[in-house]
Amino acid sequence: MLKTPPSPLEAAPAPANGRDPQLHQLADLADWRAALTAADQPNQPAITVCGGTGCRVYGSERVCQALQRELAARGDGRPVRVTGCHGFCERGPLVVLHPQRLMYTRVKPEDAAEIAAATVDGGRVLDRLLYTEPQSGARLPYETEVPFYKHQHRLVLDLNGTLDPLSLADYVAAGGYAALAKALALTPAAVIAEVKASGLRGRGGAGFPTGQKWDLCRRQPGDVKYVICNADEGDPGAYMDRSIMEGNPHRVLEGMLIGAYAIGARRGFVYIRNEYPLAVKHLRAAIAQAEARGLLGENILGSGFDFRVSVRLGSGAFVCGEETALMASIEGRVGEPRPRPPYPAEAGLWGKPTNINNVKSWAAVPLILANGADWYAQLGTPTSKGTLIFSVVGKINNTGLVEVPLGISLRRLIFDIGGGIPGGKAFKAAQIGGPSGGCIPAEHLDTSIDYESLTALGAIVGSGGLVVADEDTCMVDFARYFMQFTQEESCGKCVPCRVGTQAMLATLERICAGHGQPGDVDYLLELGEMIKRSSLCGLGQTAPNPVLSTLRYFRAEYDAHILHKRCPAKVCKGLITYAIQPERCSGCQVCLRNCPAGAIHGAKQQIHTIDPAVCTRCGLCQSVCKFDAVTVN
Amino acid sequence: MIQLTIDDRSVEVAEGRTLLEACREHGIAVPTLCHHPALKPYGACRLCVVEVSAPPPPGDRRPRPARLAAACAYPCEPGLVVCTHSDLVQRSRRITAELLLAGAYTSPEIQALARSLGVEAPRYRRPEADTCVVCGLCVRACREIVGVGAISLTRRGLAKRVSPPFDEPAASACIGCGTCVLICPTGHLTLADVAGFRSLHTGADEARQYCQACGDQDLTPRGMADVPAVLAPAAASAAQKEKAR
Numbered sequence: 114m115l116k117t118p119p120s121p122l123e124a125a126p127a128p129a130n131g132r133d134p135q136l137h138q139l140a141d142l143a144d145w146r147a148a149l150t151a152a153d154q155p156n157q158p159a160i161t162v163c164g165g166t167g168c169r170v171y172g173s174e175r176v177c178q179a180l181q182r183e184l185a186a187r188g189d190g191r192p193v194r195v196t197g198c199h200g201f202c203e204r205g206p207l208v209v210l211h212p213q214r215l216m217y218t219r220v221k222p223e224d225a226a227e228i229a230a231a232t233v234d235g236g237r238v239l240d241r242l243l244y245t246e247p248q249s250g251a252r253l254p255y256e257t258e259v260p261f262y263k264h265q266h267r268l269v270l271d272l273n274g275t276l277d278p279l280s281l282a283d284y285v286a287a288g289g290y291a292a293l294a295k296a297l298a299l300t301p302a303a304v305i306a307e308v309k310a311s312g313l314r315g316r317g318g319a320g321f322p323t324g325q326k327w328d329l330c331r332r333q334p335g336d337v338k339y340v341i342c343n344a345d346e347g348d349p350g351a352y353m354d355r356s357i358m359e360g361n362p363h364r365v366l367e368g369m370l371i372g373a374y375a376i377g378a379r380r381g382f383v384y385i386r387n388e389y390p391l392a393v394k395h396l397r398a399a400i401a402q403a404e405a406r407g408l409l410g411e412n413i414l415g416s417g418f419d420f421r422v423s424v425r426l427g428s429g430a431f432v433c434g435e436e437t438a439l440m441a442s443i444e445g446r447v448g449e450p451r452p453r454p455p456y457p458a459e460a461g462l463w464g465k466p467t468n469i470n471n472v473k474s475w476a477a478v479p480l481i482l483a484n485g486a487d488w489y490a491q492l493g494t495p496t497s498k499g500t501l502i503f504s505v506v507g508k509i510n511n512t513g514l515v516e517v518p519l520g521i522s523l524r525r526l527i528f529d530i531g532g533g534i535p536g537g538k539a540f541k542a543a544q545i546g547g548p549s550g551g552c553i554p555a556e557h558l559d560t561s562i563d564y565e566s567l568t569a570l571g572a573i574v575g576s577g578g579l580v581v582a583d584e585d586t587c588m589v590d591f592a593r594y595f596m597q598f599t600q601e602e603s604c605g606k607c608v609p610c611r612v613g614t615q616a617m618l619a620t621l622e623r624i625c626a627g628h629g630q631p632g633d634v635d636y637l638l639e640l641g642e643m644i645k646r647s648s649l650c651g652l653g654q655t656a657p658n659p660v661l662s663t664l665r666y667f668r669a670e671y672d673a674h675i676l677h678k679r680c681p682a683k684v685c686k687g688l689i690t691y692a693i694q695p696e697r698c699s700g701c702q703v704c705l706r707n708c709p710a711g712a713i714h715g716a717k718q719q720i721h722t723i724d725p726a727v728c729t730r731c732g733l734c735q736s737v738c739k740f741d742a743v744t745v746n
Numbered sequence: 747m748i749q750l751t752i753d754d755r756s757v758e759v760a761e762g763r764t765l766l767e768a769c770r771e772h773g774i775a776v777p778t779l780c781h782h783p784a785l786k787p788y789g790a791c792r793l794c795v796v797e798v799s800a801p802p803p804p805g806d807r808r809p810r811p812a813r814l815a816a817a818c819a820y821p822c823e824p825g826l827v828v829c830t831h832s833d834l835v836q837r838s839r840r841i842t843a844e845l846l847l848a849g850a851y852t853s854p855e856i857q858a859l860a861r862s863l864g865v866e867a868p869r870y871r872r873p874e875a876d877t878c879v880v881c882g883l884c885v886r887a888c889r890e891i892v893g894v895g896a897i898s899l900t901r902r903g904l905a906k907r908v909s910p911p912f913d914e915p916a917a918s919a920c921i922g923c924g925t926c927v928l929i930c931p932t933g934h935l936t937l938a939d940v941a942g943f944r945s946l947h948t949g950a951d952e953a954r955q956y957c958q959a960c961g962d963q964d965l966t967p968r969g970m971a972d973v974p975a976v977l978a979p980a981a982a983s984a985a986q987k988e989k990a991r
Contacts, residue, residue, distance in 0.1 A: 430902065447899070452789035452819035605880060605899075605906030606790045612845035615904055616870040636869060643841040646814050646834070647792045 136407045138415035139294050142285070149286040156212040158191040160184075161275060162220075163207040165198025165356055165514075166391060172222065173206035179225030180208070189233060197273040197360015198352075200514035201261050204244060209274060214256040217242035247510060247532060264529045266492065267516045268500050269476045273360035278395045281402040284363040290408060292482035296371045297416040301331065304375040308478065310486035312498030317343055317434075317471030318546065318575040319651070320497075320564040323478075326468060329458040331376045333466035338378040340369055341443070341462065341469040344385035344392070345427045345434040348547030349598060350506040351578035354472035356514050357502075358385065358392035361476070362399035366422060368475030370413070371482055373420045376468050381420065384439050386427040397424055431602035435650045436461075436469045438604065449606050450650035471576065473502055493519035497563035501577060505531050508538065508583035517562070524558040527581060538583040542666065546575020548595040548602075549655035551662030552582070571662040573655065587684035588667040589674050593621040595659035603652065610653030613644040617660060627687035629675030638664060683745040686730040690746050693734075695720045697742035704734035704743060750826040765817040765828060766794055774830055776817050777839065777863065779846070779931060780881035785890055787819035791881055792842045793863075794818045797832050801825040814838055836863075844868045846879055853877045853932045872904075877934040878948065880906050884926035884935055896920040897946070908935070908948060920946050 136142050162168075162177040174195065181193045199207045204218035210232060217228065220242060231237040243252040244259050253259050256274075267273075276283045284290070296304045309324030330338060342365060346354040358365060369381050385393055400422050403409040411419045425443050432438045433448040440462045442448035461467025477499060481489045490498045497519040503526065506512050510532030517526060523543060527533065534540050542552040545562075551572035553560065560566050564574050582591055600614040617640055620633055641657030641664075648654045664671060673679045680688040693704070693713075698720045705713040705721055712728040715721030723734070723743075735743040747758045752765075752774060759768040764787060769776045780791035798820060799812040812827075814834065829835065843860040847868040850856040852875040860866070882899055885908060889895040896919040900909040910918070922944035927935045936947050 432902075452787070452816050454821060601903060603903045605901070605903040606882075607792050608790070608842050608845050608879075609792055611880065611903060611906065612848050612872075613841070615872070616845065616848060619870060640841065643838050647795055647838045647842060649789055649792065649816070 134406070136414060139297065142290055142294055142414060146285050146288070146291070149282055153286060159211040160191060160193045161196045161199075161209045161211065162193065163197075163199040163201075163205055163209075163274070164195035164278075165200075165202065165205070165359060166352070167198070167202040168205035168207060169391075171206045171219075173220075175222040176206050176208065176220050176225065179222040180228065183225045183229035184233065187229060187234065189229075191233075194277045196276055197278050198356035198514055199274040200265075200267075200270060200356075200516075201259070201511065202514065203510065203512040208242075209256060211275070215254050216244060216256040216259065218244050261511045261513065261515070261530055261532065264517075264525060265515050266500050266518045268480055268489075268492075269357065269364070269473060269502060270360070270514065270516045272364070273356065276361060278360050278362060279398050281363060281399070281406060281408075284361070288483065289363055289479075290367055292479035293367050293370050293374075293408070294414060296374055296482050297414055297418060301375045301377065304371060304482070305331065307486050308375070308481060311481040311489040312486075312493070312496075313474065313477055313481060313489065314497065314564065315471060316473035316477070316501070316577070318549065318573060320574060323470060323474055326458065326470070327372060327376050329456075330378075330466050330468040333459060335466060336377070337380075337465045338376055339462045339465055339467040340373045340376060340378045340381040341436075341439065341467060342369055342381070342383040342385075342472060342475050343434060343436065343439060343469050344383055344389075344396075344472045345439060346389075346472070346576065347386065347431040347434055347602075348549075348576055348578040349595075350580050351504050351547055351576055353502040353504050353514060353577045355389050355392050356504075357472050357476050358389070358396050360395075362392075362395045363403070364476045364479055365396070365472055366399055366403055366409070368470075368478035369422060370408070370420055371478050372468065372470065372475065374416075374418050376466075378468070379419045379421070381422040382425050382443055382462070383422060384425045384427060384433070384443060386429065388429065393424065393426065400424065430604070431598075432604040432650070432652050435652055437650065439469065440467065449604050450652075452649060473577070494561060494563045496565055497574075501562065501574065503577045503579045505579045505581065507544075507579075507581035508534055508586065509581040510535050519563045520561045522559050522561060523553060526562065526579070527558070531581070534581070534583045538585060540581070541584050541586055542582045542588065542591075542663075544572075544580040544582065544591070544595070544659065545578075546573040546655075546658070547578035547580075548598045549573060549651070549658055550575045550578070551658045552588070552591070552666065553662075554666040571658065571665055573658070585682055585684070587625075587680050587682035588663045588670045589621065589680075590625055590682075590684050592660045592663040593618065593625055596621055596656070599652065599656040603656070607647075607649035607653060609644045609647040610649065610656060613640055613648075614653070614656050616640060617644070617657065621660065624671065624674045625680075625685040625687060627674070627678050627685070629671075629678075631675065633675055634664065634668070634671055637661075689730060690725050691723050691728055691730060691732070691734060692744055692746060693721050693723055694742050694744055697740045699740055699742070701739070703737050703739070707733050707737045709733065748822050748824050750822055750824065750828065752828045753830055759822050761822075763822045765796060765798070765815075765820045765822060765826075768822050769796075769817060769828075769830060776830055777859070778818060779859065779879065780883060781818040782883055782887070782929060785883070785886045787816075788882055788886065789816040789819035791846075791879070792816060793839055793859075795835060795838050795842075796820075797829040797835050799827040801827075839863050840865050845870075848872055849876050850879050850932060851875055853879075855932050877932045878907060879932060879934075880908075881931060883929045883931065884908055887925045887929045892921070892923055892925050894919055894921055894923075897926065910946075922946075 162173050177195050206220050208217040208220045231239050238254050243254050245252050256262050305324050305327050313323040314320040344354050427433050430448045433442045435450045438448045438450040457467040493499050500516050500518050502516045504514050515530050540555050542554050544552045553572050596618045600618045603610045603614050605611040641661045644657050645654050673681050683689050700718040710727050710729045712724045713721050757772050777793045779793050780788050794817040795814040796817045797812050798815045843863045843865045846856050847860045848870050849872045885898050897908055924937050927937050938947050
């Protein structure tokens, strides 16, 4: 067998800090935390640099190194830490100075010297690095004032911006594993009662009550049971699970420990996609640290409870996020779903009772145990409690990761937190729940975001991907994109999903190409409903949602494509033509030189023309024209 | 015994039966394609879907909505209410048959199956016809009955197909028993004796040839053309004939 050489990101974690003690009993943990917090002044200055994948791509690690060099040169002892994702990806790399929480955005390594000289030494705020509110132009120095953060309710993500994800001591000092200690002092039944009372529902998308799911698994006969953390996040544009595991892996482990104790499982698996190398690295480091300190292993904290966690890497199949396919993959079989019942709680991994929860569900559990079910249940609606994490992407000003209480309106999420639509464009729709979800149009912006309301609108809470579309988005093309995704990701086992998604996609492609026929909409509706009802697993059962919901709210756009051969948003290449307005054209030849198809003709200082037969509708001429002379019809 | 209701009839079945078995025991017709009584339930073709309403679990007063489930894989539970020929069931089967026909429109067997469900022609046709309907019967028979596992389903989605390991031209573990060929509902698989060796072929295969030089029994015509003349005069002359044609 070929062995893949370990990539640098997967290399073994740094050996645990020599000072970290072995934790043999509950009191050891409390003593260690007391020692850690006594050593650290609560308001000690520190600098955190966002180390989420987005900010890393922008060079946040170099920013951190530059800051460390500058401070070391000054003999300043304050720690400079790379943390998990702060969430405000649009403005990365982010640097936050604690304890004031002064936030600098889009920081470059070259800025480090000035930050050190002005802010660290002189206590002066650097205006040019502050967040500027697009509407008012006001510069807001503190993280807590920025609307993106101000309107959020960060519970699960609370420590993401402050902890060093590779430090168990940091997590313990911040109260980590106290919920586990609390749970171990309770009976398993009492732990489940607490989770039930909190009203937590599965954050993977289906929204099944978590406590009830645990209880079902606990009541199954047999002494071998498993818990699984589903970290096979694969929706386009979604990175909530990734950010939690990158920024606070111990919280996920603590949630799994509590769940395993309540259910009676001694073995757990984290199924995580291999495309998340940083999350894998941090999770593996966290497991190694917890094992080294006695938080994983045998007789955890002297309670008699044994638990071990293994990481299993997914190999890039979206369908492996479906629980039965995921278990097949862990068992080493082809990642294909199987019919339910039996449900995993009855016969899951290797036929044993198994409890699968999403990363966000597991990460919410320690908060519930630590603060009490009532505290958690304060937030949300009568049927949907707590907070949801969304990754807000698409045509929105503040792209990023947000955590909001359930029941918040879509308008608040998109306009107050998300900062609205760039370029003053009009909001058209929000696709919630990724390729399994549906779109919500402007007339329903005031809908409360909770499981029931979204289902009534034909969307789902889903795993938390939120893609915003503006007036320039063609909803037929938008639906086609998601259909293409699910069609490519269908495992091909059952007929409705394998062939049906292809039939829907081919119809949508035909419509976008200008060859739509009058019966197409009815065909899509009929096929969509039947694929939803007849498919074997959740992938097929939700795959038509983007098409059905756009048909529900944007039927006129479909009709324009099919009946009038017109794309109202001017996106579908088969239905648009580019033309040069003679009164605006200066004859500068910039478009002509840039046209990759050679479709533009015209001598210098002469008005240019586009040959529609040669034009590939790439739009490059329009983007390079300085005189707005290129128009689309 | 378990008591349940199928098509407004109260029926009793032994524990551990599937809904499909219960229906067949009581003479209720349910169409199937990927099911075989000797194999484990698979639930892939979705032709055997029935409408199932489960009684609410104890302590939960919310009524459970009726849903479609594959009868071949659904275990009989006490109190289940099953409908095998409702309007929804029939619409679902017709769409499934139409989708089967979308790819296998050249297969007489699938045409007959679709016709029996009231589907004459598919509204959507795949660009290339394929007689394999990915029911997995051959793969499962080879693994579960023969105990060999010489073939499996590889890739995903529309590219999913029956293949020997690593897409090798011949299944090296194949014992030539022919069970897969016998169980294949569309005649997609065939066994052929090439130069004294029996091997498995699919409808999509090129004709295979036997190389006298190296003994490879499964060379494609192109592979044969690459055999150097010194090694195999016979193969070379065959290749030349191929080129001349």
